[in-house]
Amino acid sequence: MKSCSRREADRRAFVEQVRESKENGYLLSSKKIGSGAFSKVYLGYATHEKLRQNYKLASDLRRKRHSIVRADKPELPAQRSWRLCPRWSPAWEPLHLQIQLYEMYKNHKRTFLVLELASRGDLLEHVNATSDRRESPGLEEEEARRLFRQIVSAVAHCHNAGIVHRDLKCENILLDECGFIKLTDFGFANCCSLKNSLMSTFCGSVAYTAPEILMSKKYNGELADLWSLGVILYAMVTGKLPFKERQPQKMIHVVKQGLVFRHPCLCSPECQSLIQGLLQLKPASRLGLQQVASHRWMLPATSAIFHQVMSSTASPPEPGAALEKTATRGKNPHSLPPQRGALS
Known part of the structure; x- marks a missing residue:
């Protein structure tokens, strides 16, 4: 009984997230492409209207010849997750080496990060x-x-x-x-x-x-x-x-x-x-x-x-049987099982 009610609650939550994403110009798919201790990552698609409004997004996706993005949903209260978002500042990200952050939006429950899709995985x-x-x-x-x-x-x-x-x-x-x-x-x-x-x-x-x-x-x-x-x-x-x-x-x-x-x-x-x-x-x-x-x-x-x-790198500071999927750790960490194929 609890399992059924939990699945129904998850379904309603996802439908709500799809609606919120559409209101912000993105079509959220049900395909989950990753997850961690603090977020879940889904495939998404930028709408034609969003591409008309956001030149940077449109230009980057046109160069990649697709309209697919990553929708990262931090699983933290919106107040806490929003404090993490400045760490994703595009000013830190050279185009050729780091994932691009296209947009952030939030409500009282959750924050969405719209990110560049790296199509070949990790x-x-x-x-x-x-x-x-x-x-x-x-x-x-x-x-x-x-x-x-x-x-x-x-x-x-x-x-x-x-x-x-x-x-x-x-x-x-x-x-x-x-x-x-x-x-x-x-x-x-x-x-x-x-x-x-x-x-x-x-x-x-x-x-x-x-x-x-x-x-x-x-x-x-x-x-x-x-x-x-x-x-x-x-x-x-x-x-x-x-x-x-x-x-x-x-x-x-x-x-x-x-x-x-x-x-x-x-x-x-x-x-x-x-x-x-x-x-x-x-x-x-x-x-x-x-x-x-x-x-x-x-x-x-x-x-x-x-x-x-x-x-331009400063001088270094002076002296003073497969890969395992690891879970991100915070303070007082606890073990989490690997989510997919692993280094051993």
Whole structure:
């Protein structure tokens, strides 16, 4: 009985959301393409009237040759979710590297974010699909190198603007129709005006979270992002997560034992060197973005975009058996089951 009443309540809520979206110029479909701890993401379509009213939206969708958007519905009270929305400011988003926010609208119950659709899904899906196709875990190193350069460029752009992401993971890296990466989900991003300022908020996903955050220490957001980059690169080239635990305390114990490359190792010594340089237990010992950019595994033939972004990056702070879908964590995290195919 409760199940039937719950389904009916969900149906009525969705019908209401469809009506609200239409009033704002979007046709919300019933196809859910993603979800997290704080939101659900649906496919949507911009109406002809909306395209006539919004030149930026019309121009971008015309270039992509479709009218499809993502409708992200944060599952928080409107008062709370609206406070997160400035973190999606388009001023932070270079067109070629980050998901575009087209519009936000809200009522007393919920907030809608209308976002660019990355038609090839997320990096997690791409690694798993490629692994299945190759019948070998992970991406080939040449493809991993191409994508990782773009990821590093996007993170460098954020750090140059004084922004730390704090939730970098394969699920938050999307691929557009041309196969280029788009960084998304800035829900835990924060401004970091002083280079060596410290933060204390527990956030991110355990599998990708820096050990200093797991240990509830104050941390440098940029150095925490660098740890997450190391986990992402390891996952890309091996099809596995370097440390596999769901609970923070257990993860701390595993991380302290050190990184071990499974035998036989599927990536080159140069790639292993870069990963090890990022996955350093002591934050000050991690490679900085400039060092990552000049690492021998990243060369040669670095793209013009990569050079352009990295050339303006400030110096690094001074010393002081599939991929698993991870759930976004807030303060006092609790484990959530994976929602779809996973790195193991």
